[in-house]
Amino acid sequence: MMLARVADSLYWLGRYIERAEHLSRLSSVMLNATLDQTDAGAHAVWIAMAAVGEPGDGAGVASFEAAQKLVLDRQDQNSVVSSLARARENARQVRDQITTETWERLNLLYLKVTDSRAAKEFSDSSSTFLHDVIADLHLFKGAADTTMSHGESWRFMMLGIYMERAQLVSRLLEVCFTDSPRHGRLDDHVALVSVLRMACALEPYLRVYTAEIEPRHILEFLVFDEDFPRSIRFATAQIEQHLTALTRSVSAGERAGPERLAGRLKARLQYADVDELKAVGAGPLLTTVVNECARIHEAIYETFVAYPLEMRLPA
């Protein structure tokens, strides 16, 4: 049992944390890719910008300025600093629900990125700055995992993290496997490595497929791998697991429960036909994932947060 508003805040706390991490990683990879003046580097920049919804025309983007905006622009709702500010705002709303250890990690990070010296630190050494932000977010997740009870509060937060992750990775893959107006098909080695880095998947990928980096394998790995925590299949399995635990005590009637939607999506990825994916391309499947996630999100709201009172009044 917890307050509906609190569940809402924890869910969004998770989403914003994951978003901040993803954006930091995209920025970091983007800056790294442009160190060499190659066409593949420009392609990687295009992928990163398209994945955050600003594809442009594919012409050369000033990557440092773009990354700085993506990380530190408080006016931009979709920047790392805005995501962290919102994560912290949500955490403040539920300060009584999360442990002091967890709160302190986030608060510390927030104070760091909003500090007046942050812009200078970023321009002095953007890679160190972003590396530290990502590491701090890992510390936050670690603190949450080791200090919070793995009950309802924690599950709502994890639900937010995996919902966001499933959608972010789907979006990234959609962009990668759509032809770029300027760079065409994604087949350059450097660009492919950048994509794996954006999904934090390079090292785990190499252990499975070795250094033969092929678009087909990347897709297979990031969509269907059972054990890699950033694969869509892994994320949906987590979503299903948390929702099943959360809905155990809800008697919401015959409506489409979020756990059933999540179970269906999970099964779909679990039993998908990889050969079919090869034949028709990843597009339809990725679209399904994005749409299903949106439906699960709505169902979570209907079930836990914004339910009609008439149905829940005591007899």
Add this chain to the structure above:
Amino acid sequence: MGLEKSMAGITQTLAEAPPLPMTEAAYLPGVAYDEMFTAEGDVRPHYDPLHARMSTLGAEELAGRQRTLERSFLLQGITFTVYGAENTTERIIPTDLFPRIIPAAEWARIEAGLTQRLRALNLFLDDIYGDQQILMDGVVPRELVLGAPSYRREMQHLYVPHKAYANVCGSDLIRCQDGQFAVLEDNLRVPSGVSYMLANRDAAKRTFPGTYRAAGVRPVERYPDLLLATLKSMTADWRSNPQVVVLTPGVYNSAYYEHAYLARLMGVPLVEGRDLVVHENMVYMRTTTGLRRVDVIYRRVDDDFIDPLTFRRDSSLGAAGLFNAYRAGNVVICNAPGTGVADDKAVYAYVPDIIRYYLGEDAILPNIETFLCREPRQLQHVLANLDKLVVKAVGASGGYGMLVGPHASQSERDAFADAIKADPENYIAQPTIQLSTAPCLVDGRIEPRHVDLRPFILSGEKTIVTPGALTRVALKRGSLVVNSSQGGGSKDTWVLAEDHGPANGSARP
């Protein structure tokens, strides 16, 4: 006692001021009572260990500890929000390194005085919302009580368990020049600051662990569970496991940290008005698994805002129908609505009479002498002595509608005199009070600053005075204003145990 005189005092005591080794300048107590030094410049015995420790620490060491302390507050989010045009920022309330120490005997008197006072005030509230005996006997003027805006007619003839209207009370005490504590103000509505008491204690333990251990300080850490027990004691017996919640106006409230802190330490939900639903005079909160009944609401929202159906209609901070549920006895609101009438500035003057009326005792803790302009003879006195008095409007708070006579110009005083004559019932006057001073770390030096004392008293089935308090500090030199909105800070308050022999406890028989 004006500022001029205290400045004079500073220069007089310059010669015999006791120097502290680590500061270039000596510690210069003024004419006010100093918590650490006697008028002769000797260290008071209960300050000895701290004084000794302070003397061994260099200025740099102290500054370092101060930084660590401030950082830990910032990290924990013990902040209040400052709203600006461009950016909203968060600031910590300045916290001073050195604890303020109160010996056991003095505390015993404070404790007895506060218990007595709150008992009488609760009986007073029960009476004025009941048979109004005290008004019929003419002890307190009828129109003063019934005409006060904080008097809630809606509360008349409601049953309040244990007659405990003010479950949480935070009275402001000051120490006068003669060393005696007196009550400056009662806070019976939604007193705040208890989280700073707890956070300061936490910090002080880390800053001066050895001194703390040796001093024999009484613990304050039980406050959250005692508060929970007090709140639970307000429910009907047949509700076996009452659901307690803390009601906050929300994350933008300046005391939000405290609301979340108390909810967390009591292990109860922190709710906002929008989480509550009233259905057939029962209060529920919206949870992930449906609606759940609420039994006790520890509200940190003012009377006016708790129920738009009964009180202010434009409020969205409370829940519609809450007061009716309270009337029906299905939920308890703590503190009860309408307690504000008992901490009204004009009613304050009658508290010693109220204590005598209900308990047949003299007040243990005296009031500050207060002149009621509604009484013609007192009005004459006030008008004749405007240059020595502080005049306050009864209805106002937070330093508004106030004249500090010694600091005002003649024309300001004349204007105020006209205002008083036009509406004498709205004004009271008190002598300018010299608060006691305590050592504080200011810009790397140890200097005396004026302090007050806010202890917290719980009242339900039992009345409990927490053995500790929030000491508020006026950080500007010579200033007597301790409010955090006007540059005030705080420090930890050590209440010493009765008998503290050698540090490592001799096994008592």
